[in-house]
Amino acid sequence: MGWNTTVLVGQSGGPTAAINSSLAGVYETARSLGANVLGMRYGVQGLFDDKLIDLDRQLGDPVSLQLLQQTPSSFLGSCRYKLPDPAQNEEPYQRLFKLFAERGVGAVFYIGGNDSMDTISKLAAYGAREQSPIRFVGVPKTIDNDLEGTDHTPGYGSAAKYIASTVAEIGRDSSVYDLKNVTFVEIMGRNTGWLAGASCLASQRNAYCPDLILLPESPVTEDALMERIAELLEDMKSVVVAVSEGARRPDGTLMCEAPTGVTKLDAFGHEAALSGTSRYLATLTAQRLGVKTRAIELSTLQRCANHLASGTDLQEAYTLGGVGVRAAFEGLTGKMPGIVRRYSQPYVVEYQLADVSAVANKERKVPREWIRGDGMGVTEKFRQYAKPLVRGEVSSFYVNGAPHHISPLVIGR
């Protein structure tokens, strides 16, 4: 009494260190139930071109499946494609459902963030309207941790672990000379400070670091920031500031945008693109406070550093993939499995299902009471929230000194 069907699985949005663990969870659970599993190359976008791969050929042996979970980024490739409103343009839906019928597809799993949940929500609604038996389930993934319907998202814990570990190391590096200095570490997060906040986990006994954290949720003026840094420099030699790329001023403008009335120029003398919050603040601090400064952008390293993945994160990512398959197997559609936290201490979670329509296109922010009164740091509540998510070290398989990854057999780099 197996699940005698074909299921499709795709990955969408930005890469993470954990998204391939969710793929493993989907694949292994669907296979265990008897389904045949096809992977979409480059998400829904590749699906239009019938770019499907047989996952048994790629992942059919235990070694490949294990390697998959220590490979960062999206094994199947990704896209940033948004389905149109079916009332405006039904054609993409007709094409996709025709393809599903031809392939005998019984369920579609899409691993991604807010936009991916929008895709699943639209497909599920269209399927319901057409009385299609196909089940559509989203599996949450985003380093940004900004999804509703879950306590936290797979990918966040690993990014947080990378950020905490790296900021701890940067703190060490920056304190090496007997010289006043300020280091700005730029962390991803356009609209939410979940990632920048995780830098609080870098603090250790006798070594508090970072000293300040700037979150998009908590705007500050340059003047207030400079004053606070100057105060810190009275007692300390080295100040470390973790800044969200989306750190902003009370008037809502981004720090990386020019203050009103000033045109910022790029290296070619053209008006500058939005980038470089840390570079801007480092230059400003050097000018105003006359100290040595440095800007460090963690860049894509924070989302693709599987070598420093959180064991908790990879395990939960895998489980959520499997729970999503279970939901479809049990006949549900338009759902996203999420995590409910029972306790932080001991860390206990349960899995539940949310309606994707209630999750799609929303953005969860860091609560006000988790941000320090001065707006330049996070409170103990944030730390207690984030701490269990970075726990657990993963034992990777190294070949010639570098972590080994799996490659799709049919690869178009």
Add this chain to the structure above:
Amino acid sequence: MGWNTTVLVGQSGGPTAAINSSLAGVYETARSLGANVLGMRYGVQGLFDDKLIDLDRQLGDPVSLQLLQQTPSSFLGSCRYKLPDPAQNEEPYQRLFKLFAERGVGAVFYIGGNDSMDTISKLAAYGAREQSPIRFVGVPKTIDNDLEGTDHTPGYGSAAKYIASTVAEIGRDSSVYDLKNVTFVEIMGRNTGWLAGASCLASQRNAYCPDLILLPESPVTEDALMERIAELLEDMKSVVVAVSEGARRPDGTLMCEAPTGVTKLDAFGHEAALSGTSRYLATLTAQRLGVKTRAIELSTLQRCANHLASGTDLQEAYTLGGVGVRAAFEGLTGKMPGIVRRYSQPYVVEYQLADVSAVANKERKVPREWIRGDGMGVTEKFRQYAKPLVRGEVSSFYVNGAPHHISPLVIGR
């Protein structure tokens, strides 16, 4: 019949992931011989202010000593101080030797790179002139791997392992969308390409990465580079280029400098400081080839990422510290222990002593025959050289999900 003396140990120059292992090697070996060990805070610079700490208090227990070896950066602090020519200004020497006499110092160990060897060379020469019994020994350290007198330098292997692992992960990240793109990864190295070259170790079966490597030793024109990238993009979706910060043109100018006749401006419209080889090339490539580009600076992460240290590197760093102490114990002065490689396969090394005067202020470059014919990559010879140096994973002690470090008891951050 112990070594009934006091020895001083200091760290100098840029931080690395391995310099504290050398400190551990100096400390444990000197203690095993019976000496008392004092650490200089902030190198020779701190010594002038008598900033000395009792290392027994800091490192006297095995747990502290083990934590020290997984702590990046310089535990004792560092400086970039150059002793004057004693013929021009003898005063600093008189002060230091007076201090050595007051403290009953029998030997001085200085862990650092070219500049530090200059310090040891001058102190040894001055000591010989004054018929001082004090022994001066340098212990090599630099991620740049540009020291004479040794096959390679402690710190290089760990930086190389970080670069190889991270570039492998960036390669994964950059291939995720079905979109032509070029990623420039900027790696330290003003004058030598040892670090950038190590990115060749990121290549794996079925996943060759990076595609091009630019080294300071092998100048290229922007035109040649663009032509090569365009060729690669005909067959591939994603191209990864590892660039030394010191990559340059055939006329000797740095890539990060403006081409002749063009003034580069910074974000404030001022003439730009020297920085941003990868940003310059990413902007240029986007303009000339019309593809998506990204610039990633590995920045200080590559020198302070102890969490990804090479086991081989840490072990050799420790041993070199100990061999340096042995040399002083045996009565030698003005020496630097170095590594001689017997074989790469199996990897076998021996330790020998070089004269610091023959090492100081020199710079070892990547040999021409280790650079690819087109000047944009390294050969198999380079790979065979670098491969054993990144081998071995270190089992770190994690607390709350982040690697734990040791802090000096008397800490001035």
